[in-house]
Amino acid sequence: MDQQELTERFATLTTAHLADACIRAAAPVRCAPAAVRPFLAGGKVAGRVAPARHVGSVDLFLEVLERHAEPGDVLVVDNGGRLDEACVGDLVALEVARAGLGGVVIWGLHRDSADLRAIGLPVFSLGALPTGPQRLDPRHAEAVASAVVGDWRVDRSDLVFGDEDGVLFLPADRAEELLALAESIRDTERRQAERIHGGTSLRAQLGFAAYLAERDRNPAHTFRDHLRGIGGAIEE
Numbered sequence: 001m002d003q004q005e006l007t008e009r010f011a012t013l014t015t016a017h018l019a020d021a022c023i024r025a026a027a028p029v030r031c032a033p034a035a036v037r038p039f040l041a042g043g044k045v046a047g048r049v050a051p052a053r054h055v056g057s058v059d060l061f062l063e064v065l066e067r068h069a070e071p072g073d074v075l076v077v078d079n080g081g082r083l084d085e086a087c088v089g090d091l092v093a094l095e096v097a098r099a100g101l102g103g104v105v106i107w108g109l110h111r112d113s114a115d116l117r118a119i120g121l122p123v124f125s126l127g128a129l130p131t132g133p134q135r136l137d138p139r140h141a142e143a144v145a146s147a148v149v150g151d152w153r154v155d156r157s158d159l160v161f162g163d164e165d166g167v168l169f170l171p172a173d174r175a176e177e178l179l180a181l182a183e184s185i186r187d188t189e190r191r192q193a194e195r196i197h198g199g200t201s202l203r204a205q206l207g208f209a210a211y212l213a214e215r216d217r218n219p220a221h222t223f224r225d226h227l228r229g230i231g232g233a234i235e236e
Contacts, residue, residue, distance in 0.1 A: 001175050003047060003072030006159070007102075010046040013182050015161050015168045021181035027174060032105070032167035033081075033150040035126050039110065043122040045103035045162045047074040048172065049154045051147035054079040054087045054108065055137040061092050064144050071100030074160045078147035079108025086129045090115035097121045105160055105167055107149040124162045206230065 015031075022029045038044075050069040052060050054077055064075065075096050079087045088104055090112035096104055103122030110116065110125045111132065146155040152169055154160070159170045170178055192205055203209070211226040 001172075001179075003102075006046050006175070007072070009179050009183070010044070010161060013179070013186055015163050015165045017182035017186050018161055018168050018170065018178060020185050021178045022168075022170070024181050024185070025174070025178060027171070027178065030152045030154075030169040031150075032107070032124075032152075032169075034166060036105070036107070036124050036149070036167050037127075038162060038164055039113070039116060039123040039125060039128075040120070042164065043103070043124065043162065044164075045074055045105070045122040045124070045160070047072045047102040047160065049076045049147070049156055049158045049160050049169070050074060050101065051076050051142075051144065051155055052078065053140040053143045053147055054133075055139055055143070056133040056135045058092055060139075060143060061088075062095070065095060065099045065101075068144055068156075069099065069101055072102050074102050074162075075104045076147045076149065076154060076160060077104065077106045077108060078149065079106065080148075081126065081150070082108050083126065083129070085109065085131055085133045085135075086111035087133060088123070088125070089132065090119065093119050093121050093123060103162065105149065105162060107147070122162065124167050 019029050050064055050073040052064045052075060054060060077088060086109040088106055088110045093104060093116050097119055106125035109127055109129045110123055111128055111130055113128050116123055146153055154169050157172055159172050159175055161168050192202060195205055196202055207230060211223060215221050
């Protein structure tokens with residue numbers, strides 16, 4: 001799937017739709033920790049992961065842009081979730097934007113918030129801090145090959161999606177399957193919402209009284225069993 005199609009299809013989806021699609025497809029739901037948030041309200045990004053494991057210097061980011069990233073990719077910075085230094089500032093963000101990348105996801109902090117706001121590049125991070133790194137550690141063996149964000153190791157075989165709900169990683173080789181499922185879930189939920197606005201409660205749409213009656217007869221019967229039986233999408 002090319003970058004244009006990826007961007008266009010995610011424009012009408014959310015990370016919540018994609019997470020539900022992963023559950024439906026029995027794929028791992030690889031969310032960044034909840035504290036990774038968009039710096040700009042409404043920030044949204046979708047693209048191939050361009051990983052970088054930060055060790056204290058911006059040269060690693062420049063190397064990724066020079067040798068490994070393509071337009072539309074998303075720079076995914078692994079700074080170990082550190083809260084004692086910011087690892088991305090205005091110059092890196094500006095360079096990323098000028099290289100045509102779609103945004104930056106940081107397992108760590110950013111700085112230069114006023115300048116980042118003016119640049120307008122989607123940035124997701126744990127927050128802001130004035131100070132940059134005061135260290136220079138040895139280069140990691142997978143410095144430009146992979147990154148770790150929370151519990152997840154990601155590389156260039158992964159896609160990253162971000163919006164106001166957070167950040168989610170998907171395997172690129174399952175993108176079509178998972179996007180199609182997400183679109184189906186979105187459409188079902190839209191129809192449900194329209195019917196609620198029209199006066200038909202969600203309980204009525206989902207046959208909730210029938211579910212309760214069946215659960216009374218069979219305590220092992222779950223709401224998800226019931227939803228799968230009727231094609232509902234509220235939980236997955």
